Amino acid sequence: MRRGVNGAAWVAVLAAVGLGMASAAFGGEAEGPRPAIIPQPVSMDVRAGQFRFTPATRIVAEGAAAGEAAKLADALAPAMGCRLQRTAEAGPNTVALAIDASLEASAGGEGYVLEVAADRVTLKASAPAGLFYGIQTLRQLLPPAVFSPAKAADTAWTVPCVRIVDRPRLGWRGLLIDPARHFIPVADVKRFIDAMALHKFNRLQIHLTDNEGWRVEIAAYPELARVGSQMDRTRRRTGGKAPPRFGFYTQADVRELVRYASARHVTLVPEIEMPAHTGAAIVAYPRLSLTPGALADLPPAERWRKVRGVVAPRPATVAFLQDVLAEVVELFPGRYIHIGGDEANTNHWKTSDEMQAQMRRLGLADVHALHSWFIRQMDAFLAKRGRRMVGWDEILQGGLAPGATVMSWHGAEGGITAARAGHDTVMAPTSHTYFDYYQGPREAEPRALGGFIPVEKVYRFEPVPKELTGDQAAHVLGGQAQLWGEFIRDARHREYMAWPRAAALIETLWSPPAGRDEGAFLERLARHLKRLKAAGIHFRPLDAPGA
Numbered sequence: 001m002r003r004g005v006n007g008a009a010w011v012a013v014l015a016a017v018g019l020g021m022a023s024a025a026f027g028g029e030a031e032g033p034r035p036a037i038i039p040q041p042v043s044m045d046v047r048a049g050q051f052r053f054t055p056a057t058r059i060v061a062e063g064a065a066a067g068e069a070a071k072l073a074d075a076l077a078p079a080m081g082c083r084l085q086r087t088a089e090a091g092p093n094t095v096a097l098a099i100d101a102s103l104e105a106s107a108g109g110e111g112y113v114l115e116v117a118a119d120r121v122t123l124k125a126s127a128p129a130g131l132f133y134g135i136q137t138l139r140q141l142l143p144p145a146v147f148s149p150a151k152a153a154d155t156a157w158t159v160p161c162v163r164i165v166d167r168p169r170l171g172w173r174g175l176l177i178d179p180a181r182h183f184i185p186v187a188d189v190k191r192f193i194d195a196m197a198l199h200k201f202n203r204l205q206i207h208l209t210d211n212e213g214w215r216v217e218i219a220a221y222p223e224l225a226r227v228g229s230q231m232d233r234t235r236r237r238t239g240g241k242a243p244p245r246f247g248f249y250t251q252a253d254v255r256e257l258v259r260y261a262s263a264r265h266v267t268l269v270p271e272i273e274m275p276a277h278t279g280a281a282i283v284a285y286p287r288l289s290l291t292p293g294a295l296a297d298l299p300p301a302e303r304w305r306k307v308r309g310v311v312a313p314r315p316a317t318v319a320f321l322q323d324v325l326a327e328v329v330e331l332f333p334g335r336y337i338h339i340g341g342d343e344a345n346t347n348h349w350k351t352s353d354e355m356q357a358q359m360r361r362l363g364l365a366d367v368h369a370l371h372s373w374f375i376r377q378m379d380a381f382l383a384k385r386g387r388r389m390v391g392w393d394e395i396l397q398g399g400l401a402p403g404a405t406v407m408s409w410h411g412a413e414g415g416i417t418a419a420r421a422g423h424d425t426v427m428a429p430t431s432h433t434y435f436d437y438y439q440g441p442r443e444a445e446p447r448a449l450g451g452f453i454p455v456e457k458v459y460r461f462e463p464v465p466k467e468l469t470g471d472q473a474a475h476v477l478g479g480q481a482q483l484w485g486e487f488i489r490d491a492r493h494r495e496y497m498a499w500p501r502a503a504a505l506i507e508t509l510w511s512p513p514a515g516r517d518e519g520a521f522l523e524r525l526a527r528h529l530k531r532l533k534a535a536g537i538h539f540r541p542l543d544a545p546g547a
Contacts, residue, residue, distance in 0.1 A: 115162075181213065214248065
């Protein structure tokens, strides 16, 4: 039995799900259960009647809406066994998609209005992203089999008559994946993006570099990828049970992933760790280290064991890493570039005569000030290129860089401090959003990093701290969950750790907090998981004692 739901409550949930299935099977209409939409829309008015998709159903769309209409046809075609065609005129048995600029004030760029009547469906938004999210809701109104990659026989493709008015609560709705510790093939990243898009996530942070691996091609410094990619922490941490995953993304790979994600309104946020978590970079280029001479004469395999994982923030190192960021900026068109900034063991700088001399030369009081000086160099570099720097909350130490956005992982405190100082923040606390933590009894679950975060606890996450005033709260961009890769072996394991917890997270980021109801969410979630099963997503069952 899942913790947080007692036996009687869970029986009631399953009973409700059973009734919902019966109503769908026998053509129940307004008297049946409300549609189980995740994330829950702002407003949903369920009416009597149904719209039925048939091979003769046509899609109406012009201009910017045409691209989203093609995505709707693509999404429905495998399970329906036919591709709906476009037509120029709206009428009976049509699905009309339209861009309506007048909705900007009420719906923003990601909101939408969806109306389903017995003879037609109308979807409007002020921008293509809103149409895309409306399409995801429309898909959830259909039977779960619509998510199948193969034709589903004997299925009535009906949609209940509804009027839905919806828009997201927060703009940053993110997840993080970690190919640095265990390389993730391009196909698996695409699969993960597909699941994100279905749930209306719009940011995917990719942890591209760490002590254990460098996973992106940098033309100016080819050894970063050639040498720095030949390490796999997951295999080591699992006692050799995980297959090794060496490798890196070529610049062509990155451009393809950016294109794929953008088509699904997901922005990729690259993370290039500095000044710490830089072991792979130092192995490839020992001159970045505090003791370059001691490493340069060793073969790379021996350097791995001796690297300290923190660069020497000398001017030459700053120039090197800015060269790296210059290529990253060209590869990733999104506004935000993440530079890490966390867990720097600055004690190494305390014991370095070179760093102490540099601190005196720059007039810096201590190593925290040196850390801040280094971060400011990167902030200024990115700002000149029209980008915003993001860093973990350790970038607060020694003073915050002028344009920095703080990703708060030690709890809410870093985010509160940043917001009060007028800086944007993304809430990503270990308490609720570290999806590499256990979600059930340790003895029954795949090995994880530690902690315990079941789906119910994720649903109780509040991304906007109550300590903030209205103006301060406006600096909370949103929230993000982390899937660190030390123990995650492959795509199935990653999905098991992500879902259904990510479904709980998206509702805290998208839906209005006033309507949050844990019991009702669990009922909807149980029905929603039928969609994930049809889609082939390897989620953790709600009633599973373990893997």
